Amino acid sequence: MHLFLPAADMAPFLVEELARSGVLTPSVLPAADYAPLVQADSLPEHSLLAFAWQTLPNAISVTGASINGWADQIIGRIAGVVSDAGPWRLHLWPVYGEGRAGWHRCELIRAALMERLKKKRRALLKGFEEGSTAWTSQTSLVQAMLTGPDAGFLSVAVAPQPFDRRALISTFPGGVIAHAEDKAAPSRAFAKVIEAELRLGRHIQKGQTCVDLGASPGSWSYVAIQRGAYVTAIDRSPLREDLMRNPRLTFQQADAFKFRPPQPVDWLICDIIAAPQRSIDLLLEWLREGQMSQFIVTIKFKGTEEYALLDQLKEQAAPLCSDFRLMRLCANKNEVTAFGVV
Structure with a gap:
């Protein structure tokens, strides 16, 4: 399953766009408690979607995971798949609730993951990098998106997929970029x-x-x-x-x-x-x-x-x-x- 995070209020139009792109039976996931997501069984061949902010290739559902459980799930998915030589990045973010609770949980999961890597996977830790610079052909991306405290989706895009699909896979978590601020500009445009x-x-x-x-x-x-x-x-x-x-x-x-x-x-x-x-x-x-x-x-x-x-x-x-x-x-x-x- 491939997941797509629609631009704000664009989920139905993203479904239409995927269908026009030749993707069969795209649909909006039923989601009562978190932001809408669109699922499909394939990626568009041309690697362009106007109404998607982020793509999670080959995503799997994670349920009932504690903080340590999330860390173990991530390690289980990347060990032997992502090159120890790296580089690889981690995007970890919530799409549920309001305020800081979801982000705080993501910070705890990240800390638990780093601690496990230090103890058990030091070679993999060496390839880990922070930042949102453009992908290189060697960069892999791990995405963990929380739809609730103990549930969500996990995606691993192994190099060179993030680079090859750079118009679909954003270097920013969830594909979201905060609006720039400059009161001296003539307008917000x-x-x-x-x-x-x-x-x-x-x-x-x-x-x-x-x-x-x-x-x-x-x-x-x-x-x-x-x-x-x-x-x-x-x-x-x-x-x-x-x-x-x-x-x-x-x-x-x-x-x-x-x-x-x-x-x-x-x-x-x-x-x-x-x-x-x-x-x-x-x-x-x-x-x-x-x-x-x-x-x-x-x-x-x-x-x-x-x-x-x-x-x-x-x-x-x-x-x-x-x-x-x-x-x-x-x-x-x-x-x-x-x-x-x-």
């Missing part, structure tokens, strides 16, 4: 850029060139300028006054859908308000023309009827990229963000 960068494992760098389409009031340009990049901002309306004065920003009052840079840029960033098909077409045109090296583009929806349009990006954009992601970010509303490396 800047958090989408930060989250996409974290998930991709790449950041806008000092000295790089960016085109920001539909830039006003300037939150995405703000992030790039803070990083030391040079931004060409395209919109019908100007950006916030301090951004307009910044020497690293060039503003052009123009149609964002018709603009093309005189030469390819390091980043295309676009949070323009438009019909989803227009934003999809724009991204595909830039990709086919080789206008950028990396990109973050938001696809906005008014309802739910047009979600299937995202399949075009899976089929047509992904082959043009070395790393292509498509996800309803934690910072997204009724929108999905496409981001990647050309």
Whole structure:
């Protein structure tokens, strides 16, 4: 059984997306006391799901486990399967209850696991690593998700699966990233850029060139300028006054859908308000023309009827990229963000 953690309120749409991807009989697990989960008997061949925050491949159900029982279950699953040479990571988190009780229990399970590894599996302990950096082809991932104090699911993704399925298997526990905070930004939209960068494992760098389409009031340009990049901002309306004065920003009052840079840029960033098909077409045109090296583009929806349009990006954009992601970010509303490396 493979488990998928849907983006917030997206469980039924994730089931539909899996079905369109050729996965047979996906369904929402009945769950009265914890967040909804989607199960399926196979993974999508194209390794892209817009409405899943995390994937637990080959998950098994764990019931009646105490703190020590959880630690023993984890060791039993990884011993002889995960390479002693590592590296391997552990994601351990609760999806039940409120407050800190679930997280406290996870901390106790982690401590019990580490103590057992020190006593009985020191070679395996050497390969253990912390952090949420991008997967390498040698990284394995162990996921223990608690649906209650003594129950949950356990998944082991042996290298190179996390790397090969990096658009499905997040480096963040549960695939959740807290919203970035910056009161100086023109709007909260800047958090989408930060989250996409974290998930991709790449950041806008000092000295790089960016085109920001539909830039006003300037939150995405703000992030790039803070990083030391040079931004060409395209919109019908100007950006916030301090951004307009910044020497690293060039503003052009123009149609964002018709603009093309005189030469390819390091980043295309676009949070323009438009019909989803227009934003999809724009991204595909830039990709086919080789206008950028990396990109973050938001696809906005008014309802739910047009979600299937995202399949075009899976089929047509992904082959043009070395790393292509498509996800309803934690910072997204009724929108999905496409981001990647050309």
